[in-house]
Amino acid sequence: MAYATSDDPSGEAPAPRRPSARDAPPARAERSASTARDGRRVPYLSESVTRTAKILVVGDFGVGKTTFIGSASEITPLRTEEPMTQASVGVDDLEGLDTKTTTTVAMDFGRITLNPRLALYLFGTPGQRRFWSMWAGLAEGAVGVLVLVDSRRLAGSFEVLDQIETHVPAPFAVAVNHFPDTPRHTADRLREALDLLPEVPIVDCDALDRTSAINALVTVADHAIALRTAKGIPT
Amino acid sequence: MTDGTAGEYRDTPLRPYVLTGGRAGPADTALGVDTLLKAMPHATPLPLSATPQSRALLRLCGGGVLSVAEAAAHLVLPVSVVRILVGDLVATGHLQAHAGSFSEPSMELLKEVLDGLRDL
Numbered sequence: 001m002a003y004a005t006s007d008d009p010s011g012e013a014p015a016p017r018r019p020s021a022r023d024a025p026p027a028r029a030e031r032s033a034s035t036a037r038d039g040r041r042v043p044y045l046s047e048s049v050t051r052t053a054k055i056l057v058v059g060d061f062g063v064g065k066t067t068f069i070g071s072a073s074e075i076t077p078l079r080t081e082e083p084m085t086q087a088s089v090g091v092d093d094l095e096g097l098d099t100k101t102t103t104t105v106a107m108d109f110g111r112i113t114l115n116p117r118l119a120l121y122l123f124g125t126p127g128q129r130r131f132w133s134m135w136a137g138l139a140e141g142a143v144g145v146l147v148l149v150d151s152r153r154l155a156g157s158f159e160v161l162d163q164i165e166t167h168v169p170a171p172f173a174v175a176v177n178h179f180p181d182t183p184r185h186t187a188d189r190l191r192e193a194l195d196l197l198p199e200v201p202i203v204d205c206d207a208l209d210r211t212s213a214i215n216a217l218v219t220v221a222d223h224a225i226a227l228r229t230a231k232g233i234p235t
Numbered sequence: 236m237t238d239g240t241a242g243e244y245r246d247t248p249l250r251p252y253v254l255t256g257g258r259a260g261p262a263d264t265a266l267g268v269d270t271l272l273k274a275m276p277h278a279t280p281l282p283l284s285a286t287p288q289s290r291a292l293l294r295l296c297g298g299g300v301l302s303v304a305e306a307a308a309h310l311v312l313p314v315s316v317v318r319i320l321v322g323d324l325v326a327t328g329h330l331q332a333h334a335g336s337f338s339e340p341s342m343e344l345l346k347e348v349l350d351g352l353r354d355l
Contacts, residue, residue, distance in 0.1 A: 042309055044299025045271070052269040052302065052334045053348050078308035082315060107314075109268075109304055114351025118344075121269045121302060138268060141336030143348050169339075214355050221349040228342055 043075045048116040055120065055220055056139055058127035058164070059148035060156035064177040065124035066108045068148060068207035072122060072214055073110025081106050082134060105131055107138075122217075127160030132167060144220040145172035148207070151182055154193055161194060171224045175205040175216040199227075266318045268304040270335030272296045278329045288312060289320050293329055303335075 057065050070077045081104040108124040120143075125135045127147070139145060145164060149157045164172050176182075176190065185193070187202045196202070203219045206212040274297040281290060291310055295301065301309070307317040324330035340348075 042295065042298055042301070042305075044301060047300060049271070049300060050334060051344070052271060052336060053340060053344055054269050054336050078305060080304060080307045080312075080314055082313045104313075107304075109308075111302075111305070112351075112355070114348060114355075118347055118351060119269075119302075120348060120351065121304065123268065123304070141267065141338050141340060143336075143340055143345060214352055218349065218352045221345060221352055224340075225342070225345050225349060228345065 045111075045119055046113060046116065049113060049119045051118045053114075053118065053120050054138075054142050055122055055217060056135060056142050056145040056170070057122055057124040057148060058135065058145060058160055060128075060150065060153065060160060061126060063148045063150045063153075063156070064179075064207035065148055068175075068177070068205070068213050068216075069108055069110040069122050069124050071208060071210045071212075072112060072217060074113060075111050077108050077110045077124075079106055079108050084130070084134070105134055107134070120217075127163055129159060129163055132163055139168045139170050142170045144170050144224045146216055146220050147172055147174045148205075149174055149176050149190075149194070150179065151176050151185055151190065152179065154190075157194065161196070171220070171227050173201040173203065173216070173219045173223050175203050175219070177205055177207045265335060265337060266303055266321055266332060267335030267337055268302065268314055270303050270321075270332050271300055272303060272306060272321060273300050273331045273333075275329055275331050278327075281329065286320075288316075289324060292317065292320050293324060296330055303332075 057068055059065050066077060084103045084105055105126065110122045112120045112122070114120050123135075123138055125131060125138065127135070145168060147157065147160060147164065161174075174190075174194065174196065176185070190196075190202055191198070191200075201219050201223050203216050204212075205216045274293055281293065288310065292306060295306055295309055303317055303321060304314055306321075307314040310317065312320075321330060321332060325332050
């Protein structure tokens with residue numbers, strides 16, 4: 001069924017073609033295929049999964065979001081690209097960007113089936129202000145947000161944290177991704193440098209290591225429950 | 236517009252919002268990135284005028300359960316476009332959409348996530 005790959009909007013200049021009757025496949029065939037556009041087998045969820053939850057993994061460029069998601073995810077991380085909206089262009093200074101080009105933002109994500117009924121999705125996005133319109137919607141209904149930080153480049157995380165504190169109602173925790181030459185800071189010094197409230201959890205993390213990545217996610221869920229418990233319980 | 240006599244505009248591939256008939260948001264169905272999709276069995280075949288993207292989406296979902304984000308990634312389409320295509324296919328009874336996080340998760344769900352992560 002060649003038509004399936006015939007016009008990819010992300011392609012350079014796909015050849016125009018006219019829909020024709022030949023393109024209409026038999027109904028049965030529409031249900032049998034299970035390969036993605038690149039021909040790989042699609043890792044479907046178990047049929048028993050009926051509910052989902054999500055955690056956002058945000059951070060500066062190059063901080064290890066995709067690595068982290070790859071370590072924790074049960075599927076090879078997937079990527080989707082979203083054109084930036086006019087709204088997001090409006091609130092940001094896109095200095096130096098050619099206004100004629102369409103800017104797209106990549107989102108990498110992964111999945112963990114937590115029990116037969118529940119799947120957790122991990123969505124990784126850049127946290128800078130100009131992407132805010134993208135991930136503000138993503139954060140809605142999220143269990144929480146994990147902010148990945150590179151302690152060699154703390155300044156890169158300031159803007160991300162500002163955005164989250166200002167705009168995102170979901171609870172967040174900070175994970176310091178350790179690179180081989182990462183200096184060891186104490187949690188207190190990091191908290192001070194990042195100007196974080198005492199209640200915001202800070203964990204060390206090795207984004208390459210599954211156990212370590214999962215542990216950071218546990219911190220987010222744990223923190224979400226603690227916050228809810230603290231504010232919750234009506235008298 | 237009947238199939239086989241499609242006008243020139245229809246043929247032109249295709250900025251994202253052309254695929255969606257110019258719409259920027261889905262009609263009714265609540266569709267999050269983590270909303271789960273499943274093809275309805277025994278649905279009528281898609282009309283001949285259906286776009287290749289809608290067909291590919293329906294075919295993909297015919298193989299099993301996937302989220303909106305996964306469908307977008309596998310089809311190499313923006314999530315915003317897939318949400319609109321899904322909305323249409325749900326409206327015509329070809330796709331079923333359920334779950335998805337929209338409002339603050341319940342305490343029960345938070346605990347289930349925590350327990351699930353700890354048990355990994």
